[in-house]
Amino acid sequence: MAGRDKRRCAAALGCDKQRLRRRQDAAALLLRRIKGLVRWVVKEVAAGRSPSIVLHRYRNYCSAADAASPSPCACSYDAPVGTDVLSLLHKDCHTSRLNVLLRVLLVVQQLLQQNKHCSKRDIYYMYPSIFVEVAVVDRAINDICILFKCSRHNLNVVPVVKGLVMGWIRFVEGEKKVYCITSVNAAFSIPVSIEAIKDVVSVAHYILVVEKETVFQRLANDKFCERNRCIVITGRGYPDIPTRRFLRHLVEQLHLPAYCLVDSDPYGFDILATYKFGSLQLAYDANLLRVPDIRWLGVFTSDFEDFCLPDCCLLHLSPEDRRKAESILARCYLHKEAPEWRSELEAMLQKGVKFEIEALSASSISFLSDKYIPQKIKQGRHL
Numbered sequence: 580m581a582g583r584d585k586r587r588c589a590a591a592l593g594c595d596k597q598r599l600r601r602r603q604d605a606a607a608l609l610l611r612r613i614k615g616l617v618r619w620v621v622k623e624v625a626a627g628r629s630p631s632i633v634l635h636r637y638r639n640y641c642s643a644a645d646a647a648s649p650s651p652c653a654c655s656y657d658a659p660v661g662t663d664v665l666s667l668l669h670k671d672c673h674t675s676r677l678n679v680l681l682r683v684l685l686v687v688q689q690l691l692q693q694n695k696h697c698s699k700r701d702i703y704y705m706y707p708s709i710f711v712e713v714a715v716v717d718r719a720i721n722d723i724c725i726l727f728k729c730s731r732h733n734l735n736v737v738p739v740v741k742g743l744v745m746g747w748i749r750f751v752e753g754e755k756k757v758y759c760i761t762s763v764n765a766a767f768s769i770p771v772s773i774e775a776i777k778d779v780v781s782v783a784h785y786i787l788v789v790e791k792e793t794v795f796q797r798l799a800n801d802k803f804c805e806r807n808r809c810i811v812i813t814g815r816g817y818p819d820i821p822t823r824r825f826l827r828h829l830v831e832q833l834h835l836p837a838y839c840l841v842d843s844d845p846y847g848f849d850i851l852a853t854y855k856f857g858s859l860q861l862a863y864d865a866n867l868l869r870v871p872d873i874r875w876l877g878v879f880t881s882d883f884e885d886f887c888l889p890d891c892c893l894l895h896l897s898p899e900d901r902r903k904a905e906s907i908l909a910r911c912y913l914h915k916e917a918p919e920w921r922s923e924l925e926a927m928l929q930k931g932v933k934f935e936i937e938a939l940s941a942s943s944i945s946f947l948s949d950k951y952i953p954q955k956i957k958q959g960r961h962l
């Protein structure tokens with residue numbers, strides 16, 4: 580190995596060690612704080628007092644009622660908008676919330692002590708009669724993140740990954756080499772932990788995010804990545820945390836534009852909005868999970884006429900679709916940050932029609948990869 584390569588290797592190893600040490604220090608600090616809180620709660624209860632915990636409330640968006648008011652709403656990607664007080668002994672609706680929080684916290688404490696990982700479903704099955712449903716555990720995990728100002732991965736609670744990636748990229752995940760670049764039309768699983776990713780190298784010109792796995796497979800079959808220097812990602816519907824963190828990580832590391840392709844219906848739009856603005860459930864972490872500069876590539880209501888799609892692909896919006904579209908239109912972030920996205924959604928509602936990405940394949944199976952995507956990107960036809 581040449582001297583310069585040796586030095587570069589040593590520097591990279593040094594960086595890895597530093598990162599690992601920082602993570603270990605952060606985990607140790609979190610563990611100390613958790614133990615401190617649990618000890619305090621036990622002491623309070625033993626003394627016959629009712630321990631209460633103040634929890635910040637986060638909200639990254641609200642609905643039109645607030646947005647229409649003369650003063651701007653308080654929604655924020657990083658600052659709390661209010662507080663909840665959870666008390667253990669005062670009988671009210673927050674009692675069981677705190678009870679669940681403490682039980683989940685004990686599991687998290689064990690995970691951190693033993694350096695082990697588990698899923699929220701694993702936690703649920705430890706006390707199913709108390710937790711009743713997985714959503715209750717989910718909320719407790721969010722509460723713990725808010726309480727200790729951390730993210731889910733810091734608690735060693737890991738999701739089951741569902742996102743896929745393919746294209747002109749390679750990286751190392753822990754000890755495993757993920758060399759998508761050697762087989763650009765093959766699907767690879769998105770890593771569960773961004774912290775395990777290093778040595779990201781790419782020669783791609785852009786990142787394309789597609790809503791559905793069927794579209795991802797269509798592009799793979801058409802050898803889209805072989806013909807276009809890009810990285811394609813799918814969250815297979817509403818994206819999970821690893822998919823959103825991975826996309827965010829790539830955009831930041833590689834400085835590439837990201838385009839998103841979703842169905843022309845309110846659910847497609849909601850998925851698109853989740854990538855750009857984050858979800859309400861994870862509002863406390865929205866700033867770390869969202870990709871503010873993601874561009875909406877399509878499909879737009881107007882694409883139906885622009886690309887002369889057959890009428891048989893067009894469906895009328897159902898009453899539920901209409902309700903969903905109206906509730907999304909009311910979100911304050913669209914007013915504040917993406918009025919052009921809002922206008923496009925309004926056009927969908929006015930026309931009262933929807934269609935899926937697959938409609939673009941109606942006349943020619945590979946139209947999406949041969950014409951639609953390359954043309955739209957080349958001509959800058961995105962919002």
Ligand SMILES: [Zn+2]
Nearest residue numbers: 641652654911
């Ligand atoms: Zn708001």
